[in-house]
Amino acid sequence: MASTPNGLARIETHGAKTKKHENGICHDDSSAPVRAQTIDELHSLQRKRSAPTTPIKDGASSPFAAALSEEERQRQQLQSISASLASLTRETGPKVVRGDPARKGEAAAKGAPSPHPQPVHHHHPHVTPTIAVSDSSLKFTHVLYNLSPAELYEQAIKYEKGSFITSTGALxxxxxxxxxxxxxxxxxxxxxxxxxxxxxxxxxxxxxxxxxxxxxxxxxxxxxxxxxxxxxxxxxxxxxxxxxxxxxxxxxxxxxxxxxxxxxxxxxxxxxxxxxxxxxxxxxxxxxxxxxxxxxxxxxxxxxxxxxxxxxxxxxxxxxxxxxxxxxxxxxxxxxxxxxxxxxxxxxxxxxxxxxxxxxxxxxxxxxxxxxxxxxxxxxxxxxxxxxxxxxxxxxxxxxxxxxxxxxxxxxxxxxxxxxxxxxxxxxxxxxxxxxxxxxxxxxxxxxxxxxxxxxxxxxxxxxPHPKNVILLACDAFGVLPPVSKLNLPQTMYHFISGYTALVNNFCSEAESPALPSYHLDDVAGTEDGIKEPQATFSACFGAAFIMLHPTKYAAMLAEKMQKYGATGWLVNTGWSGGRYLLLSTVTASTPLHIYLWHELTLNSLFRYGVGKRIRLPYTRKIIDAIHSGELLTANYKKTEVFGLEIPTEIDGVPSEILDPINTVSSVASRISSCHFCYTCKKCRV
Ligand SMILES: Nc1ncnc2c1ncn2[C@@H]1O[C@H](COP(=O)(O)OP(=O)(O)OP(=O)(O)O)[C@@H](O)[C@H]1O
Ligand SMILES: O=C([O-])CC(=O)C(=O)O
Ligand SMILES: [Ca+2]
Ligand SMILES: [Mn+2]
Structure with missing residues (x-):
């Protein structure tokens, strides 16, 4: 073992692997040394450069040419991004460079191109400049382009408050x-x-x-x-x-x-x-x-x-x-x-x-x-x-x-x-x-x-391929709709155009709701900001917030396609069914749904949503299974008193009594018997 002039054992940095002390104790220098002179260099070894996103075209004949084309491609990409980010009132797009500003100089240690290559400017072809120079044209904007999830995790955790990794690895x-x-x-x-x-x-x-x-x-x-x-x-x-x-x-x-x-x-x-x-x-x-x-x-x-x-x-x-x-x-x-x-x-x-x-x-x-x-x-x-x-x-x-x-x-x-x-x-x-x-x-x-x-x-x-079944899901918070009904084409179109659901999200899931009237929804916020209480909503095409053309345009296309390819329509209520007061005596098979609900909303004091339970997910799944398997196409049906909907009398795995809302509601028709949808009395006026 070599000694330094002051008598201390010299730290071996080469060939240490083969050296052992006579007493057999291994020292921590027993593994191959890292090929780095500094900690920064060591860290730079950790990351291998990604393959260029441009595969080398005509057979890697000249690695020099391939490198150039990758550089050129990156330049064009940056130019395109600079154009996207260009102001419409100033002459040039921002100076954009690729890469994380926090990693300046790191890549250089490894021979990668510096993250500060010539910045790319984008010049407007048509806009007259109004401000020739501003401070913003002197700065760089770093572009983090199509980062991987791992890179995005690091960015989020380092720079965005409220970002954490959960126990299962999600962000x-x-x-x-x-x-x-x-x-x-x-x-x-x-x-x-x-x-x-x-x-x-x-x-x-x-x-x-x-x-x-x-x-x-x-x-x-x-x-x-x-x-x-x-x-x-x-x-x-x-x-x-x-x-x-x-x-x-x-x-x-x-x-x-x-x-x-x-x-x-x-x-x-x-x-x-x-x-x-x-x-x-x-x-x-x-x-x-x-x-x-x-x-x-x-x-x-x-x-x-x-x-x-x-x-x-x-x-x-x-x-x-x-x-x-x-x-x-x-x-x-x-x-x-x-x-x-x-x-x-x-x-x-x-x-x-x-x-x-x-x-x-x-x-x-x-x-x-x-x-x-x-x-x-x-x-x-x-x-x-x-x-x-x-x-x-x-x-x-x-x-x-x-x-x-x-x-x-x-x-x-x-x-x-x-x-x-x-x-x-x-x-x-x-x-x-x-x-x-x-x-x-x-x-x-x-x-x-x-x-x-x-x-x-x-x-x-x-x-x-073309759909066989078209299932219209409604989450009815008022307990009007049966869990499933088979629709003919006009009914499918009717429900598609009206797109009924109660606009509230999971306000009590499957859990039993507390007794009335203490049940409240004050802390509920739906997918649309500001929705605090269930509202009967008619959202055309089951997505009125996103459609651009008149709903009848989409409905006509749907009808045409369903007819052409022989798809069957179904209405499935994933919300509440029965379990609340329902005006069965005044609602008949010919009452259109929207009239019913419009009427219902005017009588809100008599009506409460969320009584009973949301239909259990396993039952809904059984219903859906029966649609997929064809079982429901051949089942026995009866017409409901409400809306004249065709409802199956039996479904494998689903208690038959929940299939018809009439079994799960208590009628209070007498309480408003003076009003039979006259549309003129106080109760009827919206
Ligand atoms: N019987 C049921 N059928 C379907 N979903 C149910 C049922 N009971 C409770 N749920 C719950 O309702 C929620 C349905 O949400 P889901 O994400 O499927 O909505 P979505 O239609 O995809 O809405 P969005 O368009 O907003 O994404 C889930 O949280 C689900 O667990
Ligand atoms: O857009 C959203 O936030 C969620 C969604 O899917 C919808 O509302 O239909
Ligand atoms: Ca969803
Ligand atoms: Mn959605």
Whole structure:
């Protein structure tokens, strides 16, 4: 053993592996040394450079040429992003560079290109500059482009308060003050074309704004994004039908938003990304930054604005990620019908024999829960297209409600909540990080967003043949509708157009509701911000908040397709059935549902929602099984007194007495016997 001049044992750094002391004790220098001179260098060894996203084309003949083309491709990509982020009133786009600003110089240690290559400017071809130079043109905006879930986790945890890893590996995050969508702040630019094409006015979800106001908000968002050190950019696809695929770019300030869209949109392969080019639609998500109340049309500090002509969407004043998802859905509701393709707010799955079912329904009615079925292949949980070739999912992920989620009732969804999944607004133990899915402290609308392949029997690619069954889900908080009824085509159209559900989410799930009148819903918030109490809602096409054209356009397409391909319609009530006072003597088989409910709302003092129980999920699953298997097509039916609906008398595994609401309600018709839907008395007046 070598000694230093001062007599201490010298620390061996080479060949130590073979050396052992005579007494056999191994020292910690017994392994091969690391090939690093400094700690920084050591850390730089930890990460291997990713393969370039451009595969080397004509057979790697010249590695030099390949390197150049990758550099050129990256330059073009940055130029495209700089163009996306360009102000419309200044001459150039921002100076964008790739990479994390916190990692300056790190990559250089490994011979990778410096994160500060020549920045890319984008010059406007057509806009006259109004401000030649500003401080903003002197700074860099770092672009974090299509980061992986692992990278996004690190960004979220380092920089976004309220981001944590849960015990199952999901990323728990907070969406801020808004925990649901803001339909009253969603605006569409009304120009000559859209004035003609879209549905405007009473009942329409499209609140108008003018082009100039849109540009004002766009500029506000772009300036905000450019003022940041870094922005996240996702380039992804919508629609698994590759003929009708849309390229979307999402520019956002939060890793949460980037990971959410990574999960929810279709993830491009490396080759597809190489060919991505210019996006068809761009989202500017500046959700942390409010809109300006002095700006025309602004009625709150939130504005979600869509400009179909510019193919852009701007988000100000809300960080709720569902705005991006559903904003793009609105765009598909515009684009697809123009191609003869029906866009659907529905879940979709397929049996092993290839029988496809659609599950229409408003938020919280069970599209995700019921389309995720262990015995069937999942095509998608929320947004689909029905074209001449069959159905296709628009998205690449699912967005499940998490309130009261349990392993027992929804095992596939529970198991999907793992590394990579975004968990919004849930409450967890600060030490074990175990999530308490029953906790509504932040919101009722807790959500998980995960890639569709996290469901073991997902059908990839997410496409299927023409549907055999069209299931309309209603979550009836008033106990009017039977658990299931078979519909003929006119009835299907009637229910599709009226799209009834009570707009409230899971306010008491399967649990028994407390005795009246103490039952209250003060702390309930639904998927749409501000919904506190159940409201009977008629949402055309089971998604009036997202449709762009008049509901009859979609309904006509649905009728035509159902007839052409022989699909059967079903109405399934996943809410309450019976268990409350019902005016059976005044409601007859010929009473239209909306008249009934309109009447009911005028008599609210007599009526209470939520008496009894929400129909148990296992029963609903049995009902759905019987639809899929064909059992219900051949079952015995009777006509209900209410609405003349055809209801089966028996279903395997479901207690027969719950199939007819008449068995589970107590009639109080006598209490209002003076009024027989006269529409003129005090009780009838709305
Ligand atoms: N009988 C039932 N059928 C379906 N869902 C039920 C039933 N009873 C309780 N639920 C609960 O209702 C919720 C349905 O939510 P789900 O995520 O499926 O809604 P959704 O229709 O997909 O809404 P969104 O469009 O907002 O995503 C789940 O939390 C589920 O556990
Ligand atoms: O958009 C959302 O926040 C959730 C959703 O799927 C819906 O409301 O239909
Ligand atoms: Ca859902
Ligand atoms: Mn939905």
């Amino acid at each position: 728990a995050t907070l969406s801020g003050a808004k925990t649901g969508r803001s339909p009253r702040d969603k605006r569409i630019v009304k120009d000559e074309a859209s004035a003609q094409e879209l549905w405007w006015g009473k009942g329409s979800p499209n609140i108008e704004m003018d082009e100039h106001t849109f540009l004002t908000n766009r500029e506000r968002a772009v300036d905000y994004l450019n003022s940041l050190d870094k922005v996240f950019v996702n380039d992804q696809f919508l629609n698994w039908d590759t003929e009708n695929r849309i390229k979307v770019r999402i520019i956002s300030a939060r890793a949460y938003h980037s990971l959410f869209m990574h999960n929810m949109c279709i993830r491009p392969t490396e080759e597809e990304l190489e060919e991505f080019g210019t996006p068809d639609f761009t989202i500017y998500n500046a959700g942390q930054f409010p809109c300006n109340r002095y700006t025309h049309y602004m009625t709150s500090s939130t504005s979600v604005d869509i400009n179909l002509a510019r193919r852009e969407m701007v988000i100000l004043g809300t960080q709720y990620a569902g705005e991006m998802k559903k904003g793009l859905f609105g765009v598909m509701h515009y684009l697809m019908p123009r191609r003869g393709i029906l866009s659907l707010h529905s879940g979709c799955n397929m049996g092993k024999q290839g029988d496809v079912a659609l599950f229409f329904g408003l938020s919280g009615t069970g599209k995700t829960t019921l389309s995720t079925d262990h015995n069937r292949l999942l095509i998608g949980d929320d947004e689909h297209c029905w074209s001449d070739t069959g159905v296709s999912n628009i998205e690449g992920g699912c967005y499940a409600k998490c309130i009261d989620l349990s392993q027992e009732k929804e095992p596939d969804i529970c198991n999907a909540i793992k590394f990579g999944t975004v968990l919004e607004n849930v409450v967890f133990d600060e030490h074990t990080r175990e999530v308490d899915y029953t906790d509504k402290s932040v919101t009722e609308n807790t959500r998980a967003a995960y890639p569709i392949e996290y469901i073991p029997n997902a059908k990839i690619p997410c496409v299927g």
